[in-house]
Amino acid sequence: MSLLTVQREGAGAPFAWLHGFTQTRTSAHEYRSILAGTREVWTLDLPGHGDAHEVRATLPEAADLVADALGEGPVDLGGYSFGARVALHVALAYPTRVRRLVLLGASRGIEDPLARAQRREADERLARRIEEIGADAFLAEWLAQPLFATLGNTDAATRSRNGDGLAASLRLAGTGTQAWLAPRLAELSMPVLALAGSLDAKFSDEARAIATAVPDGRVALVEGAGHAAHLEKPAACATLVEDFLAR
Secondary structure, three states, rough: OOOEEEEEEOOEEEEEEEEOOOOOOOOOOOHHHHHHOOOOOEEEEOOHHHHOOOOOOOOHHHHHHHHHHHOOOOOOEEEOOOOHHHHHHHHHOOOEEEEEEEEEEEOOOOOOOHHHHHHHHHHHHHHHHHHHOOOOHHHHHHHHHHHHHHOOOOOHHOOOOOOHHHHHHHHHEEEEEEHOOOOHHHHHHOOEEEEEEEEEEOHHHHOOOOOHHHHHOEEEEOOOOOOHHHHHHHHHHHHHHHHHHOO
């Protein structure tokens, strides 16, 4: 029995969507609802989040758990930020189970070992901050970052609020723990859509780099959106994803 439970909505070919850090399988309702008009959308709570807040997993371990939950496939798979990094690990570890891959706000990791270690230290400080002030106060601080300046209070009600789980997610699967995946992107034979908000300069550059590195990649920017483009511009983001999946 899988440790992660899949929620399904809509009808059609399956599209599995993995949420971002602090989110849950019920996040991004409008975006998911649009996609569910033509697809059966699969969502699940990632380790440390939602109903899986007691599950502990590194990124490779999270990929194994997601692959187990999704079954033999193949299915179309996508994710946002933390979820995109998990989806990328799934596609690398289980390439025959992923028909198409959608990455929104994805990161290849951090190339420089010193910078990677510094990111781990920063994530450890964040984890301690969660433990000190609790999940609710941390979420208020987290969403007040410049990264989410264009988001506002959208989707706040569906955030994961178990502090121990969020802290564990940062420690075990934060960006500082991730291997530098750029040299492995050429292994991805499936079509890949790399998405980012047009206002999110850092991750727009990442999207271009990912799309260039994979054999069958394309990049698309969600105009007028920041990092959480599927929350800020759900219809525009869903249209880009639908067009890609309908290829």
